[in-house]
Amino acid sequence: MLNIVWPIFIIISFIYAIFSGNLEKLNFSIFESTETAINLSLTMLGTMCLWNGIIEIAMNTALIDKLNKILKPIINFLFPEVKDNREITSEISMNMIANILGLGNAATPLGLKAMKSMQKCNTKKDTLSNSMLMLIVINTASIQLIPTTVIAIRTSLGSENPTAIVLPVWIATILAAIAGITATKFLIKMNGRNK
């Protein structure tokens, strides 16, 4: 996907910048992009190691079995191919919990851990498996109980009721997730590959 999208993004913006006289801004943003990537990676390195460590502990206790039991029906429906793999389902459970609690920093390392395990039993190593598709779509839908970042922004701007958006966010995010899951299930059926 990025092999096509990425060059297109660059080509059209570079050409447009020349004609619109935004070359100076473009130059600035090219250098800024490396800086942004470094900053994000450094932040990520910390949270990634922290949560991978914490989760490794959880995976070694009975806690993860309890969690799995609760989420089992949902995971069976969404990830039929890997439902018998305890390691993967545990990682998916933790990723879902982190998402629901609004812990974006924790959700990403957990999701990536699940991707790594899924890759081990992926038959085509250069292509996303069905379970990987579903995991990615669920993570882009970002189902969360408390949208902490937005509430913080609204508070800082002096809103009379910063949490007024919570219920609408729930409705929008649930509908978005249902749409995403349906589209993914359809996608899997359409190009019906095995795992």
Next chain:
Amino acid sequence: MNVLNYISNLAMPSIILLIVIYALKERKKAFDIFLDGAKEGIQIVFNIFPTLIGLFLAVGALRSSGILDMIINVVEPFLNIVHFPSEIMPLAMLRPISGSSSIAIATDIMKNFGVDSNIGLIAATIMGSTETTLYTIAVYSSSVKIKKTRGVLGAALIADIVGIITSVVIWTTFLN
């Protein structure tokens, strides 16, 4: 508000606490296990880093070249026909590609139109109910060195569009 804040602040520490207590109860070597897991985290970031550089270059170019603004201007008349508030459009278009700039734009919208105005509330709801799709897909795929993504972008964008439309409909139709 204070209660919600308190619950939010409680979430992360209580998860860590619960896990550590369990490890102690089951007499596991908690710290050794932690170190094993943490080491794995380094490798994951290492794999993602080149993707991030490439992605930020492209997204930065889209924004700074002004082409994004141009596209917004072009589609604006069509949006007016379906009563989609055009003030929201920059956010709706940037939300899937860039997390940091969509936060900046959403904050800007809330400030300009009023944080408790309809437009401000829509912007906040969109931010809360959608994710930075392109970034998520790139990071997840590149972490396991996968190149063929089988149309996952389409499925994820459908979810985003539904989330954005729902956010608009809720505030303009039901809560007005």
